[in-house]
Amino acid sequence: MSVELPLWRALTGYRILTLVYTLVLVALSYDKYAHPLGAAAYMGALTVWMALTWRRTTSAERCTRHFLIADLSFAVGGILLTPLVDTHARIMDGAPTLPSIWTAGAVLGFAIKGGWRWAAAASAAVAVANLLERQELARDTVHNVVLVWVASVAIGYVVEVARASERTLARALQIEAATRERERLARDIHDSVLQVLAMVQRRGAAIGGEAAELGRMAGEQEVALRTLVSSGLVPPRQRTNGAGPAAPSGAPAPRPAAPLPDRPGAPCDIRALLGPYAGAGITFSEPGAPVELPAVAAAELTAAVGAALDNVRRHAGPDAEAWILVEDEPDEVIVTVRDDGPGIPEGRLADAEREGRLGVALSIRGRLRELGGSADWISVPGQGTEVELKVPKGGAPEGGRRGKGTA
Structure with missing residues (x-):
């Protein structure tokens, strides 16, 4: 809803109430x-006039410039008509003009529609009319003129600031949505295209001949695509619906995970999605009871686990052992992926992110950040690596919550 809409509604109510008040004043002094x-x-x-035009001040579209000029003309005309219908003694004693405080509604319409500059011009017209009606600089006349001028200019300025803030907020929301879409696309690319290109490069180099040239070209395309994704130049597009675990590069893909429920918010047992990863070299430990998360959150957590296992195969070697542990806490689900590889040298994760390798930055941290969760790495050179993935129960899969932590 526009920030201006409540102001237009308030102006409509003000004009109606002040008309009633003015009618009562004239009736009592008839x-x-x-x-x-x-x-x-x-x-x-x-x-x-009010009966025919009261709806004109209910929105900015209905309140045109021509209407505002006509409305202000009614107010100014009433002020200038007052000396013709009222006695000079009453005017000198400070009797109200014919339109009385209804005049302020016409000025406020200019303020809301055009900002403080329009409000200043309308207030100046009312001030001149009041001075002509009174024919002297009486204290109460000056007081009323200054009050209307200050109030209308202040409201006009507030309206301009509110409009600028609304435009800034809309732009920020667009940028945030585009950034989230770009990150999701980058994760999908990392989980599919980049891994395939890397595998083609390795296999081509191993086979030799024409395959080696094909592998070299695949390697160049992998580097170019990583640079493109990490620099944020990928245009947003609709994300695919696939949510299965990522296949480790250069290794057989794990068995398909259990299908997700049709409804994204439906509960899903994370054990059924992570179970297919168990096999040669991977040990899976789970609680005896179901560990439920919303379907979309469970799919994102499963993809993050797949990316962590892919890193084990790529950096620890095909002979490394890996363990997956699922813990069901009261407020969150914790999945730990541990391996017995050589560990991660200090600063290597930051260097990989700067080089455009997005496994940690997007496929793991990016997914969990949008769920309000976190990802922590514990690695000792020569003693393996442990990745602890935390997802709050009921986390918002579209980035609606931001968790605290290192993600």
Whole structure:
């Protein structure tokens, strides 16, 4: 909803209430006017005008510039008509003009529609009319003029600031949505295209001949694609619906995971999704009871585990042993992936991210960050690596929650 809509509704209510107030004032002072029929005629015309145009101030689209000028003309005309229908003594005693405080509604319409500059111009027109009506710089006249001018200019300035803030917020939301879409696309690329290119490069170099040339070309394309993804130049597109575990490069893909429920928010047992990873060289330990997460959160966690196992195969070698441990805590699900490889040298993760290798930055940390979770690495050279993945139960899969931690 636009930030202006409540202001337009308030202005509509103000104009209606002040019209009623003005009608009561004229009715109570009817016998004191020099020409009461003239005052009654103006109030009748003002009432008809309000009946025909009250909806014009319910939105910015209906409140056109021509309407505002006509509305202000009714107010200024009523002020200038006051000396003709009222006595000079009452005017000098400070009697209200015919439109009274209804005039401020016409000025506020300019403020909301065009900002403080329009408000200043409309207030100046009302000020000149009041001075002509009173024919002197009386203290109460100056007080009323300054009050209307300050209030309208202040409201106009607030409206301009609110509009600028609304545009800034809309732009920030667009950038955030585009960034999340780019990260999801980069994860998908890392889990599929980049791994295939890397495998083609290795196999081509091993086979030799024409295959070696094909492998060299695949390696060049892998480097170019990594640079493109890491620099944020990939155009957003619709993400695919595949959510299975990622296949480790250069190794047989694990058995297909259990199918996800049709509804993204439906509970899903994470054990059924991680179970297919168990096999030669991978030990899977799970609780005896179901460990449930929303379906989309479970799929993202499974993909992160697949990326961690892929790193084990790539960096620890095909003979390394890996262990997957699932823990069901009251507020979160913890999955630990541990291996007995050589470990990660200090600073290697940061260097890999700078080089455009997105396994840790996006396939693992990026997925868990959007779930409100975290990923922690514990590695001692020569003693293996342990990756601890935490996902809060009921986490928002679309980035609605941001978790605390190192992700």
